[in-house]
Amino acid sequence: MPTHDLLITHATLLANPADGLLCENGYLAVAGGAIVEIGTMNDLPLHPEAKQIIDASGKLVLPGLINCHSHGAMTLFRGLADDLELMTWLNEHIFPAEGRLVDDNMVYWCSKLAAAEMIMGGTTTVADAYFHEDAAARGYCEAGMRTIAAQGIIDFPAPGVPDPAHNITVAAEFITSWQGKNPLLTPALFCHSPYTCSPETLQRAKKLARETGSLFFIHLAETQYETTRLKEQHGHTPVSLLHDLGLLDEKTICVHCVWLEEGDITLLRKTGAKVVTCPESNMKLGSGIAPLAELLEGGVMVGLGTDGCASNNDLDLFQEMGSCARLHKDAAQKPTRLPSLTLLGMATEMGAEVLGLAGQTGRLAVGLRADCIIIDHKQPHLTPFHTPETLIYAGRGSDVSTVIIDGRVVMQDKRILSFDLNETLDEVRKLAKRVREEG
Amino acid sequence: MPTHDLLITHATLLANPADGLLCENGYLAVAGGAIVEIGTMNDLPLHPEAKQIIDASGKLVLPGLINCHSHGAMTLFRGLADDLELMTWLNEHIFPAEGRLVDDNMVYWCSKLAAAEMIMGGTTTVADAYFHEDAAARGYCEAGMRTIAAQGIIDFPAPGVPDPAHNITVAAEFITSWQGKNPLLTPALFCHSPYTCSPETLQRAKKLARETGSLFFIHLAETQYETTRLKEQHGHTPVSLLHDLGLLDEKTICVHCVWLEEGDITLLRKTGAKVVTCPESNMKLGSGIAPLAELLEGGVMVGLGTDGCASNNDLDLFQEMGSCARLHKDAAQKPTRLPSLTLLGMATEMGAEVLGLAGQTGRLAVGLRADCIIIDHKQPHLTPFHTPETLIYAGRGSDVSTVIIDGRVVMQDKRILSFDLNETLDEVRKLAKRVREEG
Numbered sequence: 018m019p020t021h022d023l024l025i026t027h028a029t030l031l032a033n034p035a036d037g038l039l040c041e042n043g044y045l046a047v048a049g050g051a052i053v054e055i056g057t058m059n060d061l062p063l064h065p066e067a068k069q070i071i072d073a074s075g076k077l078v079l080p081g082l083i084n085c086h087s088h089g090a091m092t093l094f095r096g097l098a099d100d101l102e103l104m105t106w107l108n109e110h111i112f113p114a115e116g117r118l119v120d121d122n123m124v125y126w127c128s129k130l131a132a133a134e135m136i137m138g139g140t141t142t143v144a145d146a147y148f149h150e151d152a153a154a155r156g157y158c159e160a161g162m163r164t165i166a167a168q169g170i171i172d173f174p175a176p177g178v179p180d181p182a183h184n185i186t187v188a189a190e191f192i193t194s195w196q197g198k199n200p201l202l203t204p205a206l207f208c209h210s211p212y213t214c215s216p217e218t219l220q221r222a223k224k225l226a227r228e229t230g231s232l233f234f235i236h237l238a239e240t241q242y243e244t245t246r247l248k249e250q251h252g253h254t255p256v257s258l259l260h261d262l263g264l265l266d267e268k269t270i271c272v273h274c275v276w277l278e279e280g281d282i283t284l285l286r287k288t289g290a291k292v293v294t295c296p297e298s299n300m301k302l303g304s305g306i307a308p309l310a311e312l313l314e315g316g317v318m319v320g321l322g323t324d325g326c327a328s329n330n331d332l333d334l335f336q337e338m339g340s341c342a343r344l345h346k347d348a349a350q351k352p353t354r355l356p357s358l359t360l361l362g363m364a365t366e367m368g369a370e371v372l373g374l375a376g377q378t379g380r381l382a383v384g385l386r387a388d389c390i391i392i393d394h395k396q397p398h399l400t401p402f403h404t405p406e407t408l409i410y411a412g413r414g415s416d417v418s419t420v421i422i423d424g425r426v427v428m429q430d431k432r433i434l435s436f437d438l439n440e441t442l443d444e445v446r447k448l449a450k451r452v453r454e455e456g
Numbered sequence: 457m458p459t460h461d462l463l464i465t466h467a468t469l470l471a472n473p474a475d476g477l478l479c480e481n482g483y484l485a486v487a488g489g490a491i492v493e494i495g496t497m498n499d500l501p502l503h504p505e506a507k508q509i510i511d512a513s514g515k516l517v518l519p520g521l522i523n524c525h526s527h528g529a530m531t532l533f534r535g536l537a538d539d540l541e542l543m544t545w546l547n548e549h550i551f552p553a554e555g556r557l558v559d560d561n562m563v564y565w566c567s568k569l570a571a572a573e574m575i576m577g578g579t580t581t582v583a584d585a586y587f588h589e590d591a592a593a594r595g596y597c598e599a600g601m602r603t604i605a606a607q608g609i610i611d612f613p614a615p616g617v618p619d620p621a622h623n624i625t626v627a628a629e630f631i632t633s634w635q636g637k638n639p640l641l642t643p644a645l646f647c648h649s650p651y652t653c654s655p656e657t658l659q660r661a662k663k664l665a666r667e668t669g670s671l672f673f674i675h676l677a678e679t680q681y682e683t684t685r686l687k688e689q690h691g692h693t694p695v696s697l698l699h700d701l702g703l704l705d706e707k708t709i710c711v712h713c714v715w716l717e718e719g720d721i722t723l724l725r726k727t728g729a730k731v732v733t734c735p736e737s738n739m740k741l742g743s744g745i746a747p748l749a750e751l752l753e754g755g756v757m758v759g760l761g762t763d764g765c766a767s768n769n770d771l772d773l774f775q776e777m778g779s780c781a782r783l784h785k786d787a788a789q790k791p792t793r794l795p796s797l798t799l800l801g802m803a804t805e806m807g808a809e810v811l812g813l814a815g816q817t818g819r820l821a822v823g824l825r826a827d828c829i830i831i832d833h834k835q836p837h838l839t840p841f842h843t844p845e846t847l848i849y850a851g852r853g854s855d856v857s858t859v860i861i862d863g864r865v866v867m868q869d870k871r872i873l874s875f876d877l878n879e880t881l882d883e884v885r886k887l888a889k890r891v892r893e894e895g
Contacts, residue, residue: 092839092840093840095839095840095842095846095850096840096841096842096843096845096846096849096850097842097843099795099796099843099845099848099849100781100785100791100792100794100795100796100845101791101792102790102791102792103791106791130836130839133836134836134837137836137837138837241789297782299786300782300783300785300786301781301782301785301786301791301849302785302791303785303786303788303789303790303791303793304786304789305786305789306786326850329849329850330846330849330850331837331849331850332837333837333852336775336778336852339775340779340782342539342740343736343739343740343779344739344783344786346539346739346740346741346742347738347739347740347742347743347744347745347783349742350680350742350743350744351541351742352539352540352541352542352545352740352741352742353539353540353541354742355539356538356539357538357539395881397569397572397573397576397877397881398573398576398577398770398771398772398853400531400534400569400881400884400885400888401531401532401534401535401884401885401887401888401891402535403534403535403536403888403891403892404535404536404538406535406538406539407534407535407769409538410535410538410740410768410769410770411534411535411765411768411769411770413772413775413852413853413854414837414852415852415854415855416854438836442834442836442839445839445840446839446840448840449839449840449842452840452842453842
């Protein structure tokens, strides 16, 4: 009887990307969805037994990447309205298109497309945030991704929540219906921002999050406009407003944090609140540059997010790592700023800590769930491969050949196995046609 | 008898990327290496005749991209020493490694690897600049790329030119030996910089360039240090120094131009000198941000370059376009800055003008040489494909499936046809092993 469900052999292992240490000729054994053994091929019998064996000769195996912030369903709006001012973009393009098109069907198919894109690019865990999140959760579960799915809350009529008076109720129902339902999916809450949610809404949402043990996501300090406005209205920076309202704790995840002021980083560290940075989205929208080195030096945990496809326009964390490193070196005029291994750590182990999943994923270690990706690093653009840092500056999502999530092979040799990709592409194209015809 | 050498049918044509206009169900006919017909499938007989027919159903066909500045042989140093201060990087890593390893053999194989990477990423024309450039020229010719090959000139002992007193003679011999030899290759000169070449060397090099009708490349105003130093030594900015020495004209190509001052852009425009920007390299080295919008608005022609693999670390012009657009939006805090089509234009038609190749390449038009690439835009990360702008923000080199240069299919369905890629990879890996062992 085979000992293991899955055995990956002859691999070059990068078990803990943040340390950059490669182990040549390694193997990894999986049983019951968990990593049960890691070692070198010398430790294996000559003809090892397993239900499935993947020979990773000449390939690199590392933990799957963790996308700490995205709006998967927005794949539908990829490239719909580029190069526009933020408010023109939102008010004349994105909000109207969302108002017309976002429903269960759209969110289900477009989140599934996002899942396909992320899996194909080596992302095994996503923190998604949108409306009709129940449909997104179904899509991600069928794709086999490890998912934090956060239902959106906003004080305006929103897709699936026409009356904002019900926004907390809808979110509560979402949490209840998904808790304990699927081991890969954790429901959560996503308040859009402190300028679109009242202090009362924010407090009610955080109360619900605390009662249900859920993560609380919020867009925070994304633009200078937001910070200026909140200071005028409340006499607080976005971070200090949240602190004043009692919302900052270890399960609060502040997305963007571009416009921080003195004291904000200390508040984040003291409360244990987490941050997610989305550099490509901030760049494309001209929102500014988050003080990432200062956050990390200040002891704040920071994950990496792609944001949605309307402002990025892809979900490729390899390119996000490269962009992030280059952006901050450039902004500081300091090539030593944000070394590559810091980025690899943010996209794996630290990302897992941000999402409260450090005991499950983010490294290749015995006892953790088996989330790992296999990369062909013998291609021309990765040759020579002197060090793993090459993944940051020359790697791209398309270098990933095989993806395993929770011990299941969801993509092998670039073919998605967990669901019918062509069906999803067809359904999204039908919706895209409507976007253009009704636009 | 077949009328055409090659026929590409059922394509979505993006003939002139800068205008963003797609022509559905188009065809393109090639004879004698040139584009001889472009039209829609309705204009073709039901069973057209050609020596080779490529069905591009559901694919996008556009002109090949133009990399206006690279040091191909530096692929060997990809990822060798990342995240270091410029001078530490140069003096402790790159210069010593170059001193030990750069010879005809290294330049030949590593330039060929660069050619493979560029072809696979949709680049059909490269302006290369290095030492032992004769070996680089041989490599690019065998790979079938359209190439401007510029022999390096520097007032220090350099690979292949141990005595700098001979730097102009070596360059002159290079020009003579390659002029008229291969229709795809144009020899040129590359002075390293105004701080590593004396005014006399610069003038002698430009004189040689004028006598032979060659392009004259130079790294210019890359760092603040360079600009400060030249102002102290010569009382001139880098651009005004070149102007003062009589070096600026339509065949002078100034690479980087990050640190420009008042009057510099006017001098560049008035003299017709060209500029190449290498945003990813500038970002990674923390060199600063070129005033790209100001250059374009000032009427200066600007091409896009990847620079060498030691400072980028890849040769992917699709990612370079995306990085360039995001960088400048971010720096200006203006999402309308540098629209995507401007970038597509710089990487095609304007790039051809910078290199003096506008009559040959950069667009799909009857009479031009047949340099074109076929892209699979039905993949998840490019779906939906509302507009060609999607190529800028979500496209990557690996989306290119087939590449035609001068009418020859050099890559088909991601397989390099023009030379033995595995042999090249093996040879570069042998050299890479030496880099690490002797490093």
